[in-house]
Amino acid sequence: MIIPKDHPRYESLILREKIIEGFRKGIVVEAGLIAHGRGEALDYLLGEKTHEQAVKAIEAGAALLLLAERPVITVNGNTCALSAKELVELANACGAKIEVNLFYRSEERAKKIAEVLKENGAEEVYYVPEAELDNLSSERRKVSMATIESDVVFVALEDGDRTKALVEKGKKVVAIDLNPLSRTAREATVTIVDNIVRALPILIKKIEEFKKKDRKKLEEILKNFNNEENLRIMEKILRRGIREIEL
Ligand code: PTJ
Numbered sequence: 001m002i003i004p005k006d007h008p009r010y011e012s013l014i015l016r017e018k019i020i021e022g023f024r025k026g027i028v029v030e031a032g033l034i035a036h037g038r039g040e041a042l043d044y045l046l047g048e049k050t051h052e053q054a055v056k057a058i059e060a061g062a063a064l065l066l067l068a069e070r071p072v073i074t075v076n077g078n079t080c081a082l083s084a085k086e087l088v089e090l091a092n093a094c095g096a097k098i099e100v101n102l103f104y105r106s107e108e109r110a111k112k113i114a115e116v117l118k119e120n121g122a123e124e125v126y127y128v129p130e131a132e133l134d135n136l137s138s139e140r141r142k143v144s145m146a147t148i149e150s151d152v153v154f155v156a157l158e159d160g161d162r163t164k165a166l167v168e169k170g171k172k173v174v175a176i177d178l179n180p181l182s183r184t185a186r187e188a189t190v191t192i193v194d195n196i197v198r199a200l201p202i203l204i205k206k207i208e209e210f211k212k213k214d215r216k217k218l219e220e221i222l223k224n225f226n227n228e229e230n231l232r233i234m235e236k237i238l239r240r241g242i243r244e245i246e247l
Contacts, residue, residue, distance in 0.1 A: 012040060012048070015082060015197060022081025026112055029104045032078045035157060042178040043195050045241035046234075050202065053233045054194040060225035061154075061174040061190045062206035063218040068152035068172075071096035075125075076103065078157045079196060080113045084120040086200035091122065093207040096154070097146040100127040103159050105139035136165040155184065156196050163187040176200075180234040191227055193234040 003013045019036045022028035050058075065071050073091045075098060080087070091098045098117060100110045107128075114125040126144035133141045140162040147153060153166050156176040160183030163173050167187055175188035176196045185191045192199050210218060 012043075016040075019078065019081050022077065026109060027116060028077040028081050029109075031104060032076075032081075035078060039157070039178045039195065042238070045238050045245070046178065046193070047241060048195070050194050050198045051234070051237055053230050053237070054192055054199065055202065056225060057190055057192040057227075057230050058194075058199060058203050059206055059210075060222055060227075061192055062203055062210050063221040064152055064172055064174055064190055065090075065094040065096065065154065066207060066210055067215065067218050067222070068094070068096075068150075070146075070150045071152045071154065072099055072146045072150040073097070073154045074099050074101040074147070075113060075117060076101060076157060077109065077113065080116055083196050083200050084116050086197075086204065088117055088120045088122045089204050090154070090200060090207070093204050097144075097150075098122050098125045099144050099146050100125060101140055101143060101147070101155075101162070103138060103140055105142060133162070133165050133169065135168055136161055138162070141165070155188070158184045160184045160187070180231045180238060185231055189227065190225065191231060193231070 003010060003017065007013060019028055019033060023033060071094055073087055073096045075087055100113045102110055110127040114127040117125045126146045129142035130145045131143055131148050133143060138161055150171060152172045152174065154174045155163060163175060163184045164187045166173050172189040174190045175184050176192045176194065176199050177185045178193060178195060179185060180193045185193065
């Protein structure tokens with residue numbers, strides 16, 4: 001499908017094509033197409049831009065990932081289709097391991113996703129389950145030792161339960177989710193309410209910038225960030241988006 005560059009919704013249509021291509025390659029599941037549509041609708045209401053509040057969350061997330069001793073970046077079908085290169089760059093920037101973690105798990109798809117990440121520069125990708133989170137019943141309970149041993153986990157476009165399970169296990173979670181009302185958003189330590197394709201390049205840039213700061217300064221950035229308050233403001237922005245459409 002050729003999308004004309006002057007189409008008013010060019011960027012959004014390109015993302016749709018990426019998800020469809022991911023689906024055809026067996027990386028994205030059918031439910032992933034629906035999840036993407038939900039994200040599109042929320043992004044539309046948020047004005048398809050990175051809000052100041054999201055930048056604050058990105059900064060807190062960058063600080064948390066840099067302060068981590070054993071960070072892990074987890075990848076699913078949708079995030080791989082949309083942002084494989086940036087996910088690898090993120091892992092390299094903060095010295096994190098990369099794990100494939102799927103809701104609709106199949107070993108074949110996990111392997112395919114790992115291959116795409118490797119094509120995008122990842123040296124090692126943990127995609128074979130080595131352990132289980134005993135406080136989670138979905139397929140996402142199947143994790144590698146990287147997650148078991150981690151202190152900070154990055155998640156994006158997730159279904160909610162795993163973030164809660166990880167936090168219960170004493171991990172800190174950095175999440176990207178366009179829905180400020182979702183369970184993932186509410187359970188995470190730092191929630192970035194933004195589209196993953198816009199948020200990741202900024203997160204990588206901030207990590208590179210923050211590497212020059214000492215631990216104390218990073219701890220201060222984190223201390224001054226209030227996730228609940230941030231989500232409240234993002235919810236207000238979302239409501240304003242709905243009101244503006246009504247006018
Ligand atoms: O590949 P799998 O098997 O792990 O499955 C992945 C999906 C996405 C199907 C699975 O995790 C799922 O069903 O997710 P949910 O419950 O639909 O949640 C996805 C969340 O991500 C929703 O809150 C969406 O609004 C949000 N979202 C969708 N697209 C984007 C997004 N957030 C940020 N950027 C996006 N591009």
